Amino acid sequence: MFNVNFAIVANNKPAQLPNADAIIRACTTHLNKNNSSNPTANQRGMSLVNESGIPYAWVKFGPSITMAEARTQDYVAHSVNGTAAAATACVRVPNVYLAFVDNDNWGYIIMEFVAGAVCSNTDAPAVAKAVEHLITIHPPNAQLGHFGGSPIFHPLFNDRKSSVEYPSVTLLEDHINGILRSFGYNVYVDFSQEAEAHDLCLCPSDMNRQNFIKEPNDTIVVLDFGEACFLPASFFDLALRGEDSYTRRLRPLISRQPSAQLDGLLLAKGALVVTGNNNLGLPAKLN
Incomplete structure (x- = not known):
């Protein structure tokens, strides 16, 4: 069990979204695997996939990821998405589903997959x-x-x-x-x-x-x-x-x-x- 501090837990997060412990373990596995076998891969991001292998969320993580960033993305997404002005500008921002900091002070932002x-x-x-x-x-x-x-x-x-x-x-x-x-x-x-x-x-x-x-x-x-x-x-x-x-x-x-x-x-x-x-x-x- 990891000790985590939550910043955002969205009501609309996917039902299949893992808990914080599982996300931390998945990110650690991803990081260790790519450090040794694929150093050109994205070291601070990974997708979460459903049972059919289809991505449904993206995890951004690392020591430089802050909950202030997560709060900003969440605020801007709510301010932009679904508005007439944004539709005219053809712009949107990924919705934040979950954001937290682990006991090593690494931040995690789990958001809509794009x-x-x-x-x-x-x-x-x-x-x-x-x-x-x-x-x-x-x-x-x-x-x-x-x-x-x-x-x-x-x-x-x-x-x-x-x-x-x-x-x-x-x-x-x-x-x-x-x-x-x-x-x-x-x-x-x-x-x-x-x-x-x-x-x-x-x-x-x-x-x-x-x-x-x-x-x-x-x-x-x-x-x-x-x-x-x-x-x-x-x-x-x-x-x-x-x-x-x-x-x-x-x-x-x-x-x-x-x-x-x-x-x-x-x-x-x-x-x-x-x-x-x-x-x-x-x-x-x-x-």
Whole structure:
């Protein structure tokens, strides 16, 4: 019997879904088998199949999988799936059936299985349309990070993760401006108008092609919410400046006017890279 802490147990989970202990054992077997005989296989994901060998669920697992990610995917799936706007955008998100952490602090997210193919270059316009819909998703409160609160996962920060959680947009703004002052830049950011006009929005920051699947009906399914946090809209503009090849392909296809705060964020990102210190300019209240 494993000691597990549950984050999500969905009412609509499949009746044949194994319990947490069985899922942990299956994932351990999968990992050990592929480590020795098939090192190119997916080391942090596996499908669950029914008696006929047909996949009905997907398990994402590993030491970097958090329940904050699971909560975010669950919230976004409920916000997107089945809505008229999502149908128009031809986008959906896999439903989360179960999520938990084991006694080794490995996370497990068991979700709906998606049958389809990783999106190609020719699918980029459809993916851009799907992403445009995702950034219209707002949280129910002003909590930054993943749904329910977390550090910020975003390429602004070294290792793509902030060193602290931010209780307010004001303190996040204070930190960015502290970074800029540390380098003597005569630039500052002001998220107040952005937050007032748009509230926080979902910011998908990892837009590589592996995170988008096209189903046979041409619906784009968005995967991986590890770097999808609720942030001021300008953080999405910064994410679009990423060097991933698929992100570069999506950039001109996503219709939006870049935020006036983008220049400040670009300078702050450069300062953090140079110093290698995510605590640079951190307000005393966050120490």
